[in-house]
Amino acid sequence: MNRQGNPEDFDDRVSRLLERACQLADSHLEGINEAAEELAAMSGVDLAVISKARRMALERMSACPDHAAKQVVWLIRRAIEVGGWRWQWEDDGSGP
Numbered sequence: 654m655n656r657q658g659n660p661e662d663f664d665d666r667v668s669r670l671l672e673r674a675c676q677l678a679d680s681h682l683e684g685i686n687e688a689a690e691e692l693a694a695m696s697g698v699d700l701a702v703i704s705k706a707r708r709m710a711l712e713r714m715s716a717c718p719d720h721a722a723k724q725v726v727w728l729i730r731r732a733i734e735v736g737g738w739r740w741q742w743e744d745d746g747s748g749p
Contacts, residue, residue, distance in 0.1 A: 663699075666696070670696060670706045675725055690732070691732075692728060703733055707729045707730065710722070710725045
């Protein structure tokens with residue numbers, strides 16, 4: 654995992670990503686992949702950011718397993734899937 658930047662910046666990026674995931678989950682999504690791509694981009698190509706956001710979302714869902722919490726976890730999981738190819742290309746320079 655990468656952890657780019659200072660700890661305050663890292664925590665701020667995680668918080669912003671979670672806040673946006675909650676906003677997207679509360680909206681009537683029509684483009685799930687577009688929302689997931691937005692969250693992946695918000696991670697700053699830093700797997701540690703989205704991984705921590707996922708852990709925090711899972712903790713929230715455990716405490717309050719409502720539809721909104723499940724939607725946030727699902728969106729973050731999808732962002733990891735969608736963004737995964739992008740992170741690989743960053744590492745090895747392959748891709749279009």
